[in-house]
Amino acid sequence: MTMHIGNTTYRDGFGIPLVLVHAFPIDHRMWDECAKTVCDLSALNDIPPFPVFAPEMPGAGSSGIPAMADTGPVDADGAYPQALERMTEGYASLLKSLGYDRAIWVGLSMGGYVALMMQKLHPEMVAGIALCDTKSQADAGHSRENRLRIANECENTNSIEPVMGFAAATDRDSTVKRSPAFIAKFTAWLHDQSPAGVAWRERMAAGRPDLSDVLPQITAPAAIVSGEKDPSSPPEEMKKLQDAMISTSTSFTVIEDCGHFSASEHPGQVARALLELVGRVHE
Numbered sequence: 001m002t003m004h005i006g007n008t009t010y011r012d013g014f015g016i017p018l019v020l021v022h023a024f025p026i027d028h029r030m031w032d033e034c035a036k037t038v039c040d041l042s043a044l045n046d047i048p049p050f051p052v053f054a055p056e057m058p059g060a061g062s063s064g065i066p067a068m069a070d071t072g073p074v075d076a077d078g079a080y081p082q083a084l085e086r087m088t089e090g091y092a093s094l095l096k097s098l099g100y101d102r103a104i105w106v107g108l109s110m111g112g113y114v115a116l117m118m119q120k121l122h123p124e125m126v127a128g129i130a131l132c133d134t135k136s137q138a139d140a141g142h143s144r145e146n147r148l149r150i151a152n153e154c155e156n157t158n159s160i161e162p163v164m165g166f167a168a169a170t171d172r173d174s175t176v177k178r179s180p181a182f183i184a185k186f187t188a189w190l191h192d193q194s195p196a197g198v199a200w201r202e203r204m205a206a207g208r209p210d211l212s213d214v215l216p217q218i219t220a221p222a223a224i225v226s227g228e229k230d231p232s233s234p235p236e237e238m239k240k241l242q243d244a245m246i247s248t249s250t251s252f253t254v255i256e257d258c259g260h261f262s263a264s265e266h267p268g269q270v271a272r273a274l275l276e277l278v279g280r281v282h283e
Contacts, residue, residue, distance in 0.1 A: 003070050003090035005055045006062030007098070010035040013049035016127045016281060018274065019095065019103040020054040021111030023133075023261060024205065025163040025198050026189045027061040028054035030108070034267035034274075041275055050278065053103075055094055057110070058087055058204075059197025066200070078148050079207030080200075087204065088117040092125060104128035104281055106274060108263055109233070110201065112136075116211040119218055128281040129218060130274060131241060132225040133233045133260050138210040147206040151199035158195050166190065174229050174257045176265040186264075215244035221280040222250040225273050227258035227265065251276060 008028050018038065020031040031054045038052060056063040068074075072082035091114060095103055102125050107115035112134025119126050139147060153162040167186040169178040176182050222245055226238035235254045242250045253273040255266050263270045 002093045003058055003066045003087050004063060005058070005087075005090040005094045007056065007094055008054045008061075010052040010054060011039050011049060013051045015048060015050045017051035017053055017095070017098070017100050017103045018278065019091075019105050020052070020263075021091070021105065021107040021114045022054065022057065022060070023109035023111055024201050025160070025166060025193055026186070027192070028056050029189055030261060030264045034263040034271050037268050037271035038274055041271060042278075045275075047275070047278070051098075051100070053098070055091055057114075057201060058090070059200040060193065065194075065196050071200070071204075075207055077144075077206075078151065078203060079144065080203045081207040081209070083200075083204035084113055084117050084208040085121065088114050088121055091118065092122050095125065101125065102127040104130070104274075104278060106130040106132065107134060108132040109134050109260060110205055113205065113208055113211070116214050117208075120211060120214045123217065123219075126218070126220045128221045128223075128277050130223040130225065130277055131238075132270065133227055133230050133238070133262050135233055135237065136210070136212040136215055136241060136244075138208055139206055144206045147202040151202040151206070154195040154199040154202075160190055160193050160195050160198055163193075163198055164190060172229065172231070174227070174259045174265055176257075177259050177261070182265070186261075212244065215241060216246050218245050219247045221277060222248050223253065223273055223277040224250055225253045225255065225262055225270055227260060227262045228254055228256045229258060230260045230262070232260055249280070
């Protein structure tokens with residue numbers, strides 16, 4: 001059975017949709033300002049209105065937590081080795097249910113795993129791809145253990161406290177991420193998440209396969225966006241993704257004074273990078 005994927009439509013239109021896939025541990029609302037800017041800028045530049053969608057990962061927003069029969073097998077340590085693949089099939093089914101065969105897939109952080117898995121499973125559905133503050137490698141060692149620790153703590157305490165640190169700011173973070181307004185907004189988003197939903201996404205990500213071999217297979221126009229201050233996917237790591245994408249043209253945008261959640265921290269700059277990609281897809 002295909003996983004249910006909820007969806008938010010920022011704009012209806014025609015042509016090839018822009019599909020925005022959100023990061024962990026929040027939901028589609030991280031795209032709100034960026035999506036609005038994409039729509040506004042496209043109108044100002046007389047670009048015909050294309051659809052803009054923001055699906056919701058299982059366990060976030062309007063998407064429920066999949067049954068174990070849909071999630072698939074469980075590794076000995078509690079990770080879900082087939083969940084990303086099954087979830088991505090849900091995204092493909094959603095797109096088809098909306099009446100489209102192809103899309104420009106934009107993934108930020110955990111959303112990038114979906115975009116890369118879509119390329120692996122359904123390259124014919126990828127008209128363009130944007131990878132924002134993400135990685136292609138599987139988790140191993142401490143990274144995998146930490147995800148599963150968070151999942152266990154969320155489940156055992158029925159709390160999202162283990163991920164509240166995502167809203168905290170340090171001196172190394174961007175000016176925006178340190179601002180009281182951004183901290184308050186991000187904190188509110190986190191409080192809206194369910195502990196079980198957070199845990200499911202962590203187990204899915206912990207069990208995901210390495211997708212580095214997908215990068216050379218991408219032939220659709222591509223874009224990479226990287227926050228200068230991103231601690232987990234800094235520009236030097238994102239540049240390795242571009243170097244591996246040998247079968248396509250890939251733009252590379254580094255956003256100054258920006259951390260991991262680039263589309264929320266600097267929505268305007270991300271929107272402009274995405275519109276440039278839309279233009280290349282339609283050339």
